[in-house]
Amino acid sequence: MISVTEALDHLFALVTPLPSEEVPLAEAAGQVLAEDAVARRDQPPFTASAMDGYAVAGDPEIGSTLTVIGEAAAGHRFDGSVGPGQAVRIFTGAPVPEGTTRIVIQEDTSRDGDTITVTGSEPSTHLRPRGGDFAAGARVAAPRRLTPSDIALLAAMNVAQVRVTRRPVVAIMSTGDELVMPGETPGPDQIIVSNAFGLKAMLEAEGADVRLLPIARDSEASLTTAFGLTDGADLVVTIGGASVGDHDLVGPVAETLGLARDFYKIAMRPGKPLMAGRMGDAAMVGLPGNPVSAMVCGHVFLRPMIAGFLGLGSAPVPTRKAVLAEPLGKGSARDHYMRATLDGDRITAFARQDSSLLTILSSSNALLIQPANSPALDAGTQVDCIPL
Numbered sequence: 001m002i003s004v005t006e007a008l009d010h011l012f013a014l015v016t017p018l019p020s021e022e023v024p025l026a027e028a029a030g031q032v033l034a035e036d037a038v039a040r041r042d043q044p045p046f047t048a049s050a051m052d053g054y055a056v057a058g059d060p061e062i063g064s065t066l067t068v069i070g071e072a073a074a075g076h077r078f079d080g081s082v083g084p085g086q087a088v089r090i091f092t093g094a095p096v097p098e099g100t101t102r103i104v105i106q107e108d109t110s111r112d113g114d115t116i117t118v119t120g121s122e123p124s125t126h127l128r129p130r131g132g133d134f135a136a137g138a139r140v141a142a143p144r145r146l147t148p149s150d151i152a153l154l155a156a157m158n159v160a161q162v163r164v165t166r167r168p169v170v171a172i173m174s175t176g177d178e179l180v181m182p183g184e185t186p187g188p189d190q191i192i193v194s195n196a197f198g199l200k201a202m203l204e205a206e207g208a209d210v211r212l213l214p215i216a217r218d219s220e221a222s223l224t225t226a227f228g229l230t231d232g233a234d235l236v237v238t239i240g241g242a243s244v245g246d247h248d249l250v251g252p253v254a255e256t257l258g259l260a261r262d263f264y265k266i267a268m269r270p271g272k273p274l275m276a277g278r279m280g281d282a283a284m285v286g287l288p289g290n291p292v293s294a295m296v297c298g299h300v301f302l303r304p305m306i307a308g309f310l311g312l313g314s315a316p317v318p319t320r321k322a323v324l325a326e327p328l329g330k331g332s333a334r335d336h337y338m339r340a341t342l343d344g345d346r347i348t349a350f351a352r353q354d355s356s357l358l359t360i361l362s363s364s365n366a367l368l369i370q371p372a373n374s375p376a377l378d379a380g381t382q383v384d385c386i387p388l
């Protein structure tokens with residue numbers, strides 16, 4: 001059995017960053033920028049008013065009167081300049097007339113025909129200088145997973161198309177005679193496919209393009225057919241059939257079809273029967289079938305692989321420190337990724353850790369990592385965890 005770190009190293013060796021492609025900005029959210037994007041203009045492109053009021057020259061005193069000589073609105077500049085004793089009616093977002101040194105907000109004026117009297121003053125000039133947000137040539141640096149805020153920024157930069165790393169195509173195959181899809185009517189000995197759906201959601205959130213394959217039955221013929229449907233995938237993920245039972249055929253069938261296996265079995269709980277290797281052009285990861293095992297392995301191994309395909313480097317999923325709110329019994333021979341609740345910096349493992357319990361996983365917001373061979377730990381001990 002190899003360690004989690006060694007397994008991750010093997011998995012990263014199976015991953016190469018994918019080529020890039022141009023996509024319309026409206027489709028780029030969540031994708032990874034593959035090439036710096038460059039602002040095509042200054043923003044704002046002119047000095048603009050930040051408030052509704054009057055553009056004035058100088059710093060008119062309270063009580064002074066000014067003559068209104070025109071109007072500037074967003075999209076419509078005032079053709080002319082403003083001088084001493086004058087004001088231009090102006091609205092938020094409008095270009096300021098030449099000569100403007102500040103905006104007097106309308107709440108600080110009283111108006112009578114074309115004359116205003118200044119009734120108050122504020123320290124701010126309420127001017128937004130040209131290029132105050134960004135200047136032409138400013139860059140959004142790659143690689144970067146594009147957030148909604150980034151999309152807004154790129155739009156303001158007049159970047160209509162962006163170059164992003166192609167999404168990795170992941171084919172997920174559930175295996176087992178006992179499985180039916182949600183919505184179907186299970187026979188008396190059957191259960192519903194669960195972790196394939198959880199993994200699809202997880203990996204799509206990470207930026208993958210996920211295909212759910214039809215369920216493969218526990219036979220060489222059915223598994224061979226299902227593997228035949230994985231063409232074009234960058235990553236093939238099987239679920240179940242990975243252990244040592246008579247019906248655990250995934251490894252042997254995959255090897256017949258060309259799997260060059262890198263490892264089988266890791267010192268991790270849950271997740272011991274994990275396997276991985278290369279199958280043609282694709283990386284192949286065989287996950288254990290227990291629903292929580294498959295999901296935990298998804299967090300620990302598949303999420304970093306997706307990030308690797310997207311050119312975001314080869315790093316484990318982020319961990320953070322937390323403090324045990326309750327004591328923990330001694331560990332086993334494998335690193336234990338325990339379902340837990342994290343409240344501030346205090347973490348509590350659930351009492352029930354069986355790898356079939358999806359209710360517990362769903363109630364967890366962290367995986368508490370108890371290292372292999374750990375002694376019993378007192379409350380207050382610092383531990384690592386993966387926030388979920």
Ligand SMILES: Nc1nc2c(c(=O)[nH]1)N[C@H]1C(S)=C(S)[C@@H](COP(=O)(O)OP(=O)(O)OC[C@H]3O[C@@H](n4cnc5c(N)ncnc54)[C@H](O)[C@@H]3O)O[C@H]1N2
Binds near residue numbers: 289
């Ligand atoms: N004698 C031993 N038995 C087992 C060992 C062992 O070392 N020696 N390891 C155990 C561990 S740990 C795990 S994990 C499981 C993994 O077994 P498999 O990967 O072969 O998974 P299955 O037997 O096919 O399924 C296990 C369990 O999960 C359910 N399952 C499978 N696929 C799905 C799915 N897509 N959605 C929902 N549920 C699924 C399946 O019905 C089983 O209940 O082996 C232990 N045994």
Ligand code: MOO
Binds near residue numbers: 268355
């Ligand atoms: O290691 Mo298995 O993955 O506990 O349930």
